[in-house]
Amino acid sequence: MQKLTNRSKVVSQKDMSFLEKAYVPAILSGMGITLKHFFKKKSTVAYPEQERSFSPVYRGRHVLKRDDKGAERCTACGLCAVACPAEAITMTAAERQKGEESLYREEKYAAVYEINMLRCIFCGLCEEACPKEAIFLTPNITPAYYDRQDFVYGKDMLVEGIAPEDRVDVSKRQFWRDNLESTQKNP
Amino acid sequence: MPLYLIIEKSVLVLFLFAVTMGVAAYSTWAERKIAAFLQDRLGPNRAGVFGLLQPLADGVKMFMKEEFIPSNAEKLLFIAGPGLFMFTALMTGAVIPWGPNLQIADLNIGILYVLGFVSVGVYGIMIGGWASNNKYSLFGAIRASSQMISYELAMGLVVIAIIMLTGSLDLKAIAEQQKGFNWNIIYQPFGFLIYCITALAECNRAPFDLPECETELIGGFHTEYSSMKLGFYLFAEYINMFISAAVIATLYLGGYNMPGLDYSAMNPIVGNAIAFVVLFTKTLLGVFVFIWVRWTLPRFRYDQLMHLGWKILIPLAILNMLLTGAGVLIFG
Ligand code: SF4
Ligand code: SF4
Numbered sequence: 001m002q003k004l005t006n007r008s009k010v011v012s013q014k015d016m017s018f019l020e021k022a023y024v025p026a027i028l029s030g031m032g033i034t035l036k037h038f039f040k041k042k043s044t045v046a047y048p049e050q051e052r053s054f055s056p057v058y059r060g061r062h063v064l065k066r067d068d069k070g071a072e073r074c075t076a077c078g079l080c081a082v083a084c085p086a087e088a089i090t091m092t093a094a095e096r097q098k099g100e101e102s103l104y105r106e107e108k109y110a111a112v113y114e115i116n117m118l119r120c121i122f123c124g125l126c127e128e129a130c131p132k133e134a135i136f137l138t139p140n141i142t143p144a145y146y147d148r149q150d151f152v153y154g155k156d157m158l159v160e161g162i163a164p165e166d167r168v169d170v171s172k173r174q175f176w177r178d179n180l181e182s183t184q185k186n187p
Numbered sequence: 188m189p190l191y192l193i194i195e196k197s198v199l200v201l202f203l204f205a206v207t208m209g210v211a212a213y214s215t216w217a218e219r220k221i222a223a224f225l226q227d228r229l230g231p232n233r234a235g236v237f238g239l240l241q242p243l244a245d246g247v248k249m250f251m252k253e254e255f256i257p258s259n260a261e262k263l264l265f266i267a268g269p270g271l272f273m274f275t276a277l278m279t280g281a282v283i284p285w286g287p288n289l290q291i292a293d294l295n296i297g298i299l300y301v302l303g304f305v306s307v308g309v310y311g312i313m314i315g316g317w318a319s320n321n322k323y324s325l326f327g328a329i330r331a332s333s334q335m336i337s338y339e340l341a342m343g344l345v346v347i348a349i350i351m352l353t354g355s356l357d358l359k360a361i362a363e364q365q366k367g368f369n370w371n372i373i374y375q376p377f378g379f380l381i382y383c384i385t386a387l388a389e390c391n392r393a394p395f396d397l398p399e400c401e402t403e404l405i406g407g408f409h410t411e412y413s414s415m416k417l418g419f420y421l422f423a424e425y426i427n428m429f430i431s432a433a434v435i436a437t438l439y440l441g442g443y444n445m446p447g448l449d450y451s452a453m454n455p456i457v458g459n460a461i462a463f464v465v466l467f468t469k470t471l472l473g474v475f476v477f478i479w480v481r482w483t484l485p486r487f488r489y490d491q492l493m494h495l496g497w498k499i500l501i502p503l504a505i506l507n508m509l510l511t512g513a514g515v516l517i518f519g
Contacts, residue, residue, distance in 0.1 A: 024380070027483075027484065030483050030484065031479060031480070031483045033483075034225045034479065034482060034483040035225075035479070037224070037225050037226065037227055038221070038224045038225050040227055041227075042224070042227050042228060042229050043227050043228075044227075044228050044229040046229065046232070
């Protein structure tokens with residue numbers, strides 16, 4: 001039969017020798033192993049001070065994108081909320097008034113848009129469902145809070161800023177999504 | 188008793204009490220730190236440098252917790268349990284000779300006193316577990332008492348071999364005899380091994396932590412305890428560990444003796460200080476090994492524990508005793 005790994009071992013059920021039965025050598029060698037780990041380099045990443053690098057497709061905290069001119073892309077169609085398996089998204093739609101064209105790209109927009117980060121499982125389905133390229137998951141991390149209410153992110157936390165330095169770059173995710181098939185074929 | 192003696196002894200008692208408490212507090216820190224290091228982690232490192240303030244934070248946490256007594260518990264005994272356990276843990280330390288003149292009580296039956304108080308220690312667990320009126324606690328208490336009784340036998344039998352070698356029950360005399368590198372471990376390697384195993388069992392340390400075993404008994408005898416009463420139990424276990432490491436060092440590892448150090452030629456104060464540091468270092472090394480063992484070996488099953496105690500350790504201890512007796516007759 002073909003072996004799956006090169007680490008497989010043939011086990012036998014022969015009686016233990018006296019030394020094996022005494023267990024002491026085995027215990028000592030076990031303690032040697034743990035002692036070796038004592039001096040090993042630690043694998044801990046001390047999080048707030050150090051951050052490990054994420055893969056380009058890491059799904060973290062969401063962002064609601066604006067278009068090039070700074071208008072919000074979301075049209076409050078609710079498809080993301082429907083797609084969300086965790087029912088984390090709620091929103092209230094509103095109609096765009098005259099003079100607000102620079103604020104909202106579409107005629108209908110989300111007056112309230114909330115994601116409950118405690119419910120969210122960061123699956124990315126909202127992003128897939130969105131017809132307006134409005135919502136994306138970013139490599140940013142949702143921090144921990146003391147209050148449950150703080151985990152409900154409103155538009156103030158989700159919508160990206162207008163200024164160029166406040167924009168959230170999602171090009172990597174977009175690239176990955178658009179080239180999903182080719183990346184899967186030759187990763 | 189002359190006044191200066193009372194003062195001297197009181198100072199010594201206070202000093203050793205403080206040291207024992209300090210070591211016990213920092214053993215909890217060491218336990219977590221060493222466990223982490225053996226598992227490639229960092230361990231507590233947020234409270235102070237290297238997490239050195241962690242014991243303080245733990246203590247504050249313990250004090251802040253709600254003091255809870257189950258309504259069906261035997262109130263008086265429930266409260267007495269942890270106190271008794273703590274008391275016996277602290278009392279054992281009284282006869283350990285920390286230096287040529289650094290001993291609280293120079294009893295001529297020192298080792299018997301230690302064994303005696305170790306056996307009384309099980310009452311703290313027994314009472315606490317029984318008074319909780321909880322099946323897990325009761326199981327923990329039953330396991331603790333049967334385990335202690337089984338392992339005390341082997342412990343006593345290997346100590347007899349030491350007594351035959353030294354001809355004294357006095358811990359000070361035993362320590363004095365191991366001057367230089369005349370350590371008992373050289374004559375009693377098997378006794379040392381058996382004593383260490385039984386000491387682990389007496390301290391309820393892994394792999395013999397069946398009275399507590401978080402996974403089966405959710406804490407065993409202290410399941411129902413909270414706040415500082417729980418703190419007492421946990422703390423007293425670390426004290427037990429420290430004291431039994433000190434007893435091991437005194438019995439087998441030369442006590443306060445070190446090759447090349449002759450205390451009688453030194454200024455008494457300097458000599459005693461150095462002797463204290465020597466024994467203290469040995470004891471801390473012992474505590475390290477205790478912790479190291481805990482994070483290496485898995486827990487025994489209950490029948491394996493009894494098998495090891497009655498069918499292996501006790502016969503070996505008797506054999507060790509007979510051989511030592513023969514050796515003393517022939518060479519002594
Ligand atoms: S990532 Fe998944 S769970 Fe989170 S909001 Fe989007 S669809 Fe819902
Ligand atoms: S984020 Fe996209 S899917 Fe969700 S409501 Fe806005 S436009 Fe629709």
